Amino acid sequence: MEKLTKKQIDDAVRLLKMPPDSKLVTHLNACVHCGLCGESCMYYKTMRDNRFIPARKVELVSSLYRRYCTLTGKIAPFLVNAKELDEGTVKEMVDMLFGACTMCGRCVKHCSIGVDISYVVHFGRRMLAAMGLVPDTLQATVNAALDTGNNMGIPVGDFVDTIEWLEEELIDEYGENARIPLNEKEKKVLYTLNPREPKFFPLSISAMATIFYAAKESWTISTNMYDVTNYGIFNGDNAQAGQIAKRLHDEMYNMQSKLLVLGECGHGSRVNRWEGPNYLKHPYDFEVATVVELINSYIRNGKIKLDKNRNQELVTIHDPCNLVRNGGLLSEIRFAVKNSVANFVEMNPCGTDNFCCGGGGGQLAMSEYNERRLKIGEIKAEQIRATGAKIVATPCHNCVDQLSQLNHTYKLGVKIKTIAELTADALVFDEENED
Amino acid sequence: MYWYQYLSLGCLGICVLACLWHFFRLIRLGKPKDLSRKSGNVTRAEIYSYTLAMMPNNKESAYLHIPAFTSGIFLHIGTFLSIALFVVFFFVDPKIFPEWLTWTCVVILLVSAISGLSLLIKRMVSGKLRDLSNVDDFISNLLTTLFHIVTIFYLIFAYQAAIYYYIEVSLLLLYLPVGKLRHVIYFFAARYHLGFFYGWRNTWPPQKMD
Structure with missing residues (x-):
């Protein structure tokens, strides 16, 4: 690693010295080093390496805080393990905060004190971002979003071709009214996607389009900005995260839509529902909802009819961390799934105690940590196997990607589906829908 | 009052002032400002954060x-009891404690x-x-455990143990705001922030699975 410049150190330390509120100072002072969080972390559970204990990750940041922001740390650094921000510390921070944490927050819920460990890890990533030390692979994903408007760099022409092909298929099946409207202004819903959908999982777009058709929804997709993801939450650069969030925010005004519907993406939903207004420093004056909430509103209002017997295979849910533990959608996801399938089984543990799939925190973008990512996924794989389910439902395309890799690696023999796909399979069309 | 009692009172004053500094710094920094649209009930989540979320079956x-x-629970019970006794000792001589009370306290403190x-x-x-520990972790534990032990001795032997008791308490009080024992303040703040975060997003209080 190259020698750190004074500017790099100053930029990082400035963040420590200028906390926006009492949250950072609280969590950097609260850990008592009991070490009991280890068993809640999938990295520690699978690899038994003390470096992976969540408290150790907190310590990486709090030791810097003590060195630069506390009297004890300045006078007697040996006493409280107050560390200099040097090359060695930074190297460990990159490896542990980027490469050994999905920021799933499972350890937070189980911490004996209540230290928001994932918040501290994210703050550590912010320090590294301020020093320009984000792993290249992760930064490339953010750059792709900034440069092209979507994190996979899909050219608009290719995207339009994919959507038109899907629309033709849809019209063939359901008739002329079954459309995927592009760039139509003043529609009620502006629908967003994870770019993995047009690239790898186009059928999930068809599934949602079918649901929109069944619900007779007024909706559109913008070719200018359809990407719900925002890897700016992972690289720790809040300015870049804000830039990406602002594009989607501004596109709502451009398209003159009323409801921003967040496609099935855990972190994308988190960013645009919860973090976006804070990045942009103002509340959103339009409604924001996840796909799951929208589908549930259709079910509750009788806008769509479902026959759960059309999905007979045993289904289990993988709870995306950003939607359940950090997003409060536990019962909403179950409502959608239980209305769509005949046979359902919970994982153990599940809900807010569920384990991350291993693909969160930007891990899917950082190929240098692939081995670790698949190793920690063993916990999820065994959870799935224990249910005996044939289908794993999850409303997050990053989870779908990681679960698909786990399915292959650990030979689970299951199908991974989104909530929209399950719901679309259970749809019952009435005569009004038939053309 | 003896000099060592004055010493402990002085240290108590310093400790309280330093803790107040930590506390008011948190107040000055303020609560998190979340501009997203609230989904849950923060007040109920805060209550949950300080109560049921702390129950052993939830963590x-x-x-x-x-x-x-x-062990942690006993250690904390013993610490709170020792603090209470420290205050009481300024007003009531341990010699005149009823025997049952002395021995009840001794047993609790022995366990802690x-x-x-x-x-x-x-x-x-x-x-x-x-791997996870630093010098502070050992000092903090040692000072706290010794606090329980000298309290036991003071309860039993009173005057003979007084000087050791008050000097140990003084050291503990001086160290509390600078070492990890200051979590006595930050623990409550951490629970507050956790309750706010999960409450705002409707994760806490927990939703029913059905």
């Missing part, structure tokens, strides 16, 4: 580590001191904990 740090959790010692030994012996 792996408790139910997967029963011996450590139980053993718990403290066991946690200290665990920290020294366990590679996992040693």
